């Protein structure tokens with residue numbers, strides 16, 4: 001493994017060296033276009049590797065990019081966000097009906113040329129299209145039409161890219177390797193991977209898709225207890241006010257955006273910042289509402305209101321994490337869901353002491369609006385339904401809701417948990433309301449023990465498929481040696497939330513509490529968890545905490 005990694009780094013350094021040598025001689029181009037009546041929109045030039053430049057549409061509808069090279073143009077696309085900061089889709093450059101082109105070939109119409117004139121872009125629902133499409137008048141050649149479309153509309157337009165593009169198991173790993181280039185469009189739905197919530201077209205959302213593991217996919221974490229529990233089937237369900245109190249609450253919900261860097265950039269990088277439309281309050285310049293809560297590796301400097309962490313130009317800052325070779329912004333948005341929407345576009349700019357190193361664009365992926373919630377439990381004396389109706393975020397007490405009122409475990413230490421899946425909001429045009437998020441990994445943790453309870457579960461629901469290799473290096477139970485704390489994968493995909501759809505397992509809490517050297521006495525916290533796949537820096541996670549007492 002080490003040898004492979006080392007040769008990979010060598011390849012990267014050589015290709016970077018060649019790239020820079022070529023760049024020095026390359027001609028500098030400008031790109032101009034018009035989005036009539038769409039002042040305040042932003043157009044992004046997205047390179048295949050994911051690097052982006054942005055241009056805000058001016059009052060006269062014009063936008064322009066300068067100092068663009070031929071090399072950068074090859075396989076690059078143009079993407080838009082609207083005046084509210086929401087993704088508005090790709091600009092179709094050519095083609096028609098079932099196949100369109102959304103990328104430049106990189107070849108210029110004439111050898112000595114310094115300007116590309118796109119002309120007018122006609123805005124449609126979920127995409128734009130160039131009025132003129134001949135390479136002669138544009139000044140640049142467009143790539144062969146290979147984006148799947150219906151009547152000229154890219155398949156992923158208006159759907160955040162969550163469309164079935166017929167990806168099958170044997171092409172998935174190939175597609176996944178392509179998807180790691182954020183500007184590439186592996187599933188050919190017209191939405192580059194960095195903007196696509198399902199970049200391999202199998203309808204499994206990226207945060208929970210093993211094929212997307214390892215990528216720079218922003219992830220969210222939500223930690224609730226019984227009193228603050230939020231789920232379609234708890235109390236009044238997913239009301240706007242209940243969701244807003246959680247998403248916008250204090251220390252309940254975090255969005256983490258990591259940009260991982262190749263070694264050469266990582267050694268130069270000192271930090272970064274986020275560029276958002278002023279219509280997005282949580283990340284806007286000068287007065288972002290978000291609180292920077294940091295990740296476990298963060299310095300205390302980054303645990304404060306984001307508005308206290310601004311660059312001299314007023315942009316909220318990102319932190320360099322040396323151990324991960326990445327820069328990160330981990331924030332509590334402190335706004336409700338109406339102002340925190342899947343499809344929000346933001347740029348992450350990585351900087352060194354001397355200036356900008358690279359810039360990548362992200363869209364906010366679909367996120368959990370709720371956490372798993374215990375419906376009932378059996379601690380040896382029969383099934384007990386959790387009475388959420390008699391507690392609220394600020395009052396009441398039931399067994400499990402606090403260390404002072406724990407669920408008392410039997411001497412065996414066995415606890416059976418029956419629970420509901422977490423939900424997400426509808427994102428596709430054919431979805432309504434809230435959906436149970438499918439294909440997630442489930443498990444439970446005991447106290448603050450940094451070890452998996454894998455191997456100690458029994459009576460597991462048939463929907464849950466066991467990870468056959470949940471232990472880490474040398475059969476280790478410890479997380480820092482690669483053990484999996486969520487060793488069961490849900491075999492059911494996303495579907496409308498229904499109270500009858502539950503999962504369950506029995507955990508030997510006592511043995512798990514002691515297997516890492518701890519003791520099974522007094523009270524302990526149980527973390528019932530739903531997790532996505534490992535992405536840069538962490539995993540999408542939703543957890544419900546409750547308390548048990550050993551005897």
Ligand SMILES: [Ca+2]
Pocket residue numbers: 156160161162163187189191196197198199200201
């Ligand atoms: Ca897609």
Ligand SMILES: [Ca+2]
Pocket residue numbers: 156161184185186187188189190191192193196198199
């Ligand atoms: Ca795509």
Ligand SMILES: [Ca+2]
Pocket residue numbers: 198199200201202203204205206209
């Ligand atoms: Ca997928």
Ligand SMILES: [Ca+2]
Pocket residue numbers: 172200202204209210211212
């Ligand atoms: Ca997949």
